[in-house]
Amino acid sequence: MRPEQLDLTSFVRAGDLVMWGQACARPIGLTAVLADQAAQIGPVRCFAGLGIDDPTGRSVLDAPAVVTMSYTGMGHRRAEAAGRLEVLPAHYSAIAAAIDDRRLVVDVALVQATRAAPDGLHRLALAADYMEAALRHARVVIAEVNEQAPLVVDAPVVRPERVAAWVESSYEPLTSPPSESGAVERMISAHIADLVQDGSTLQVGLGKVPEAVVAALVDRRELGIHSGTVGDALARLVETGAVTNAKKGRDHGVSVTGLVMGSRAVFDAVDDNPSFALRPIGYTHDPDVLASLRQLVTINSAIEVDLSGQVNCEVAAGRYVGAVGGALDFLRGASRSRGGLPIIALPSTAGGRSRIVNTLSGPVTIPRGDAPIVVTEHGVADLRGLSLARRRECLLAVADPAHVTALEHSQPVPGNLSTRESP
Incomplete structure (x- = not known):
């Protein structure tokens, strides 16, 4: 019928x-x-x-x-x-x-x-x-x-x-063409690529920055994939031979995802291919599964990050454009993974406005208790284990220089220290 x-x-x-x-x-x-x-x-x-x-x-x-x-x-x-x-x-x-x-x-x-x-x-x-x-x-x-x-x-x-x-x-499924990255995304991806070691397991979110990062990893070896989504970029990385899934600690030889999303190229890559598995959320996002993965590197984007390390992934200019999504699930998984890296990557500005902010303009999607590694085109701010004052310093260092002075003089929100804490 x-x-x-x-x-x-x-x-x-x-x-x-x-x-x-x-x-x-x-x-x-x-x-x-x-x-x-x-x-x-x-x-x-x-x-x-x-x-x-x-x-x-x-x-x-x-x-x-x-x-x-x-x-x-x-x-x-x-x-x-x-x-x-x-x-x-x-x-x-x-x-x-x-x-x-x-x-x-x-x-x-x-x-x-x-x-x-x-x-x-x-x-x-x-x-x-x-x-x-x-x-x-x-x-x-x-x-x-x-x-x-x-x-x-x-x-x-x-x-x-x-x-x-x-x-x-009988029809070609809906497609989602890959995002085109620019100079800023390539600069961010270069910073992240320097952090990713051979043998790491990758989780990559949606957006220009995560896709650009994957393109910068073609010279790595023995990588694994365990991700909520697999698209064209990860499929191309598999084709280069950089992905073997041999060292990720489970699902030997198999790239695991919950959703395939991209162009006909990724559809062809996974079709009748035993090296790919499509698993439900109860597996792809399970905290114990994620913790068991070797060197889990999670790369997700955000709308803005405040100077205490809180992250908004949901609301921009009053509109609900993003999602709570799986970012926190994966960040916590990477934090439990031996050698894991929980990364939030974003350009330092959007429309001339800083995305490193004193106060979030939307909800707190990722609380400061889960403060990640924040990467912009200006560098890497590893907030893990840092006090509030030191987080502020690190985030100012990766903010756009045109906005740093205003951020330095902004009034810290209650509970965020404005002076350097003693060691």
Whole structure:
């Protein structure tokens, strides 16, 4: 059966929470049908995760009766502008747990499934993350088998007994072209590359800076990958031979991720490739798993860092553009990993404004008790083990020189010391 032949009114009820695979994993045939039938179904909430524009232009999230729910504001500007965006400010690791505990009740799961594997069973396509939990707990599961979706055999199985309806499609999954890095990102990546040793295990977040860092690591050897997301940059690093996954302490020879997101190049890289595994959040973000990895280097970006080491990854100029996400999960994992490096990387300015600030303009995503290694184009500020006064000195050293004087004369927030502490 083709998606357009499906009567969703038989499965979706008014008031339901409908969840589907995020980013490239969205089953666009099913979501297009939901868009066409939304008026008949009535008001629903849709948990969409990270958004990517649909080239068909038939977005269910534009329907007046639909409220978009997501852990991130990325890709949901129209829903936000219309006042129909509900943000779930949760750690990425907590989303699947909330589904398991029925605190986040998924009524209908729309999944993109791969062609059948050699065992005759279909796998989740491109995203295991929290969709594995949705697949287990949703009242209704509808699967769209996409013949062009890459097959990762080591991925959650779409159990036939859990599926209320199957539809068949053949299309290239949604793509997310890699970000183009500039001179600033390359300077930041050079600083980080100097910290990464052979044999390290990499976790790389989204954005220009993390992708630029990966490009600077092609001369490393025996690297491993354990990441929430794998995109074009990490796939290219595997192709260079820099990644073997031989020394990371577990999953020998296998790059582990929860989400594949990028262009056709990364889809081809993971397709039918036994050296890649697609695992749910309960594994990719598990604190004990992360602690067991050898020299775990986590590289994530942020919106701003204050002079005490607190980090805002969520709000810029009053808009929810980022996420709580998995940054803190991975930072804490790297801190427990033997030889690990918890890195936050960001340009020192944005739009002429300093991103090293006296006071955050948004929420505290990463508290100062988890202060990481902060890297800008001006250098490295390793805040681990430092007092508040010394953190301030280190962060001023990596701030943009044009803003340092103003930062030096800014009034410290309560609890942040303005004078140098004695040894």
